[in-house]
Amino acid sequence: MSEIPGDLKFLKSHEWARVEDDGLVRVGISDHAQGQLGDLVYVELPEIGASVQAGHGVAVVESVKAASDIYSPVSGEIVAVNETLNDKPETINEDAFGDGWIFLVRASDRGELNELLDADAYADLVENEDH
Amino acid sequence: MTEKTVLNETHRALGARMVDFGGWDMPINYGSQIEEHHVVRRDAGMFDVSHMTVVDLHGARTREFLRHLLANSVDKLKVQGKALYSCMLNEQGGVIDDLIVYFLGEEFFRLVVNAATREKDLAWIEKQAKAFGVEVKERPDFAMIAVQGPNARSKVIGLLAEVDHERIKKLGKFAAAAAQGPHGMPLFVARTGYTGEDGFEIIVPQEHAVALWQALADAGVAPAGLGARDTLRLEAGMNLYGQDMDDTVSPWEANLGWTIALDEGRDFIGRKALEAQKAEGVKRVMVGLVLDDKGVLRHGQVVLTANGNGEILSGSFAPTLGKAVAFARIPTGEAGDVRVDIRGKEVPVRLVKYPFVRDGQPCEGI
Numbered sequence: 250m251s252e253i254p255g256d257l258k259f260l261k262s263h264e265w266a267r268v269e270d271d272g273l274v275r276v277g278i279s280d281h282a283q284g285q286l287g288d289l290v291y292v293e294l295p296e297i298g299a300s301v302q303a304g305h306g307v308a309v310v311e312s313v314k315a316a317s318d319i320y321s322p323v324s325g326e327i328v329a330v331n332e333t334l335n336d337k338p339e340t341i342n343e344d345a346f347g348d349g350w351i352f353l354v355r356a357s358d359r360g361e362l363n364e365l366l367d368a369d370a371y372a373d374l375v376e377n378e379d380h
Numbered sequence: 381m382t383e384k385t386v387l388n389e390t391h392r393a394l395g396a397r398m399v400d401f402g403g404w405d406m407p408i409n410y411g412s413q414i415e416e417h418h419v420v421r422r423d424a425g426m427f428d429v430s431h432m433t434v435v436d437l438h439g440a441r442t443r444e445f446l447r448h449l450l451a452n453s454v455d456k457l458k459v460q461g462k463a464l465y466s467c468m469l470n471e472q473g474g475v476i477d478d479l480i481v482y483f484l485g486e487e488f489f490r491l492v493v494n495a496a497t498r499e500k501d502l503a504w505i506e507k508q509a510k511a512f513g514v515e516v517k518e519r520p521d522f523a524m525i526a527v528q529g530p531n532a533r534s535k536v537i538g539l540l541a542e543v544d545h546e547r548i549k550k551l552g553k554f555a556a557a558a559a560q561g562p563h564g565m566p567l568f569v570a571r572t573g574y575t576g577e578d579g580f581e582i583i584v585p586q587e588h589a590v591a592l593w594q595a596l597a598d599a600g601v602a603p604a605g606l607g608a609r610d611t612l613r614l615e616a617g618m619n620l621y622g623q624d625m626d627d628t629v630s631p632w633e634a635n636l637g638w639t640i641a642l643d644e645g646r647d648f649i650g651r652k653a654l655e656a657q658k659a660e661g662v663k664r665v666m667v668g669l670v671l672d673d674k675g676v677l678r679h680g681q682v683v684l685t686a687n688g689n690g691e692i693l694s695g696s697f698a699p700t701l702g703k704a705v706a707f708a709r710i711p712t713g714e715a716g717d718v719r720v721d722i723r724g725k726e727v728p729v730r731l732v733k734y735p736f737v738r739d740g741q742p743c744e745g746i
Contacts, residue, residue, distance in 0.1 A: 287397075287409060291674050313414065313607060315678075316676065342412070
């Protein structure tokens with residue numbers, strides 16, 4: 250599997266969060282998660298302007314194999330969604346940590362980010378899952 | 381204890397994602413399931429189906445035994461090498477398994493049954509065979525590779541001994557013949573499949589399976605996993621045992637009426653129950669569904685109709701169509717506007733006649 254970028258934080262449920270330069274939090278699913286799901290065929294994106302709570306379902310990704318809820322790592326407001334995924338859900342398979350991002354949140358409490366796993370802890374989690 | 385086919389190492393070396401499938405460690409894909417699906421529709425792909433169970437039946441009364449065992453009539457098999465798809469039923473008319481039977485000689489027939497039902501199938505067949513003095517012999521010494529797609533036959537034929545080319549080229553649909561493969565290996569080549577495409581299913585002695593796989597790969601046949609096999613067979617309108625029917629479902633309720641032969645005077649197991657069910661009226665039917673909106677139909681989702689609820693049996697995104705399709709079992713009668721409950725949301729679907737796809741093309745009305 251591909252390298253896990255060091256600037257990402259993770260939920261145990263395999264979502265990643267990246268704090269952008271402007272302070273907004275970008276969210277996607279890990280490369281490990283896309284590999285487990287297999288080819289993605291449909292992404293149900295949240296509404297822009299919707300308020301979200303940390304740990305609650307915000308989006309759904311569906312692969313040929315299964316549907317999976319996507320939880321928000323932080324509370325706040327959705328300020329952008331990755332419209333590309335409407336036509337090209339496979340972007341997540343191709344670049345889970347980059348072009349395959351799913352939504353962008355204006356966090357109401359950045360402190361919530363401290364409760365997430367860092368890249369090393371997430372790598373350990375994935376490692377243990379495989380055994 | 382997980383079982384492994386002789387090609388297990390080959391799959392792993394190709395980077396396959398392996399999953400447990402009915403107790404077997406099998407490749408679900410080698411990267412992209414959708415790409416593997418498309419390569420079978422457009423060119424040629426190969427599947428390791430060595431987990432399937434080959435059972436040889438020998439004895440003077442073998443045909444008579446199969447007349448009793450199977451819901452379809454082996455009397456349709458008149459020419460050596462011909463194959464027949466049939467259900468094997470219990471006394472209640474429920475499906476124990478679906479299988480293919482090959483006529484190889486008046487005293488020699490071959491069955492290919494599902495992997496997940498191996499033990500109960502063998503127990504049932506052996507029990508029924510006793511009265512006919514038929515010898516039931518499992519053949520774990522065989523591996524099986526399905527080569528499917530519009531270019532599958534020509535790619536396989538190119539690997540056969542020169543002397544076999546013409547004969548195998550002329551092999552009709554649902555017929556099998558012996559042929560010599562690469563390095564002279566003995567093959568049993570059947571023009572059958574589970575994808576809706578032309579192609580062969582090849583039974584090969586285990587010790588030659590890796591070499592055959594390699595020769596096929598060198599001839600440009602792409603490895604495809606069980607994930608693609610599932611979406612291909614669903615698009616092609618083919619049932620999956622355990623998902624679309626089981627011991628509690630009759631062929632009438634699984635859209636397999638076409639495989640029941642109610643020929644005069646043949647007393648096959650389950651016949652009385654099937655006839656009673658028909659006379660009474662079959663209460664459930666299996667139908668095809670298409671979802672034109674976004675979303676995916678999946679096994680277990682509730683189907684709402686004017687006559688009451690049913691459920692989705694096999695359901696998936698269909699790569700050839702770019703949308704989701706499914707088989708569902710619903711109450712008999714005028715269904716009205718059909719909807720499916722997808723995670724709490726009622727989504728309208730179209731009730732259609734299937735197959736959804738044949739020979740690479742969407743069928744009319746899909």
